[in-house]
Amino acid sequence: MLEVNQLIKIRRELHQIPEIGFQEHKTQAYLLSFIQKLPQDNMEVKTWKTGILVKVKGTKSSMTIAYRTDMDGLPIEEETDFDFQSQHKGFMHACGHDFHMTIALAALQAIAEQPPEHNVLFVFQPAEEGPGGAFPMLQSNEFKEWWPDLIFALHIAPELPVGTVSSKPGLLFANTSELFIDFKGKGGHAAYPHLTKDMVVAASGFVGELQTIVSRRVDPLESAVVTIGKITGGTVQNVIAENARLEGTIRTLSPDLMPIIKTEIDALKRGFEMMYDCEIRIDFGANYYQVFNREELVLAFKNIVETSEMDWKDAPAAMTGEDFGYMLRDIPGFMFWLGVDSPYGLHHSKLTANEDAIPLAAKLVEKTLRKLKPMNA
Numbered sequence: 001m002l003e004v005n006q007l008i009k010i011r012r013e014l015h016q017i018p019e020i021g022f023q024e025h026k027t028q029a030y031l032l033s034f035i036q037k038l039p040q041d042n043m044e045v046k047t048w049k050t051g052i053l054v055k056v057k058g059t060k061s062s063m064t065i066a067y068r069t070d071m072d073g074l075p076i077e078e079e080t081d082f083d084f085q086s087q088h089k090g091f092m093h094a095c096g097h098d099f100h101m102t103i104a105l106a107a108l109q110a111i112a113e114q115p116p117e118h119n120v121l122f123v124f125q126p127a128e129e130g131p132g133g134a135f136p137m138l139q140s141n142e143f144k145e146w147w148p149d150l151i152f153a154l155h156i157a158p159e160l161p162v163g164t165v166s167s168k169p170g171l172l173f174a175n176t177s178e179l180f181i182d183f184k185g186k187g188g189h190a191a192y193p194h195l196t197k198d199m200v201v202a203a204s205g206f207v208g209e210l211q212t213i214v215s216r217r218v219d220p221l222e223s224a225v226v227t228i229g230k231i232t233g234g235t236v237q238n239v240i241a242e243n244a245r246l247e248g249t250i251r252t253l254s255p256d257l258m259p260i261i262k263t264e265i266d267a268l269k270r271g272f273e274m275m276y277d278c279e280i281r282i283d284f285g286a287n288y289y290q291v292f293n294r295e296e297l298v299l300a301f302k303n304i305v306e307t308s309e310m311d312w313k314d315a316p317a318a319m320t321g322e323d324f325g326y327m328l329r330d331i332p333g334f335m336f337w338l339g340v341d342s343p344y345g346l347h348h349s350k351l352t353a354n355e356d357a358i359p360l361a362a363k364l365v366e367k368t369l370r371k372l373k374p375m376n377a
């Protein structure tokens with residue numbers, strides 16, 4: 001296993017080069033240069049777009065256990081006081097993928113140096129934050145050729161203390177859909193609103209009405225979120241806006257509720273087009289399937305955690321999304337949270353995850369890759 005200072009160095013180097021989905025070129029080159037220095041006797045490497053697949057051949061069995069890490073950063077301007085801040089202005093590893101990749105490299109090195117009986121596949125997957133790399137990667141010949149019998153992944157959890165691992169059988173993360181809404185009306189002079197169709201007013205009204213979908217249209221016993229994270233429109237303070245745009249996301253715990261919410265948003269669109277005499281275009285962008293953990297595997301993993309240096313905590317379901325859900329739809333497996341104890345949460349410009357979690361997680365992932373067995377093995 002890599003020394004702690006080597007792990008920290010890797011995490012900090014990756015932290016400085018965040019790239020958004022399918023543009024992870026420097027990240028891919030960094031990972032490949034590390035992988036090329038490992039013992040190559042039992043290892044095969046393939047690239048797929050900006051992702052990487054590494055297979056370490058086992059000593060006896062043909063069964064394959066996979067570990068997946070995501071690779072992309074977010075378009076967020078970093079506001080930490082790290083001396084290893086992002087060198088890509090306007091971009092940040094604000095969702096911990098720098099941690100995830102470092103842990104994967106450490107486990108890969110340990111497995112490559114001493115392969116277990118079964119094969120181990122390391123999946124470096126691009127574009128988790130969007131537009132989604134898991135689904136197309138699963139369809140690729142590169143992945144199909146090395147299809148694993150079992151797969152698992154982790155995600156950092158800022159609200160949990162270092163040394164804690166948390167998960168649950170069944171539903172862990174929500175179904176998600178991106179949401180982009182473009183408004184086009186008639187602009188004009190700020191002093192003559194009656195001669196215009198004001199798209200700032202239309203878009204603001206739309207944001208308000210969107211909130212009534214969850215509160216008034218969804219069964220209160222179901223769980224859903226509609227969040228608008230970005231609103232833009234207009235050109236200058238004394239001109240009535242001809243264009244506006246909303247960008248957001250929809251989350252549901254049940255996959256069946258997602259189309260119902262989309263139908264409600266379409267109904268709002270028709271109403272607002274009539275009310276504001278404007279054109280509205282809706283794009284539901286990327287959709288992620290829920291993260292659903294196989295019970296037997298979570299229980300087997302919990303046993304592994306309980307015989308490690310780490311503590312187990314039962315997790316509640318969360319409204320976060322993860323395109324790893326597509327992998328778990330097709331391959332038995334699970335996902336878990338890793339405590340990193342940050343005062344700021346995921347997607348925050350001041351996320352300061354505690355690096356002490358990295359060596360603990362690297363050892364746990366390696367141990368799990370050695371010990372876990374597919375359900376029918």
Ligand SMILES: CC(=O)N[C@@H](CCC[C@H](N)C(=O)O)C(=O)O
Nearest residue numbers: 129130176177178249320321322
């Ligand atoms: C773990 C996490 O934070 N994942 C992201 C996934 C984003 C999916 C997509 N871009 C969307 O916004 O719907 C999340 O925001 O939960």
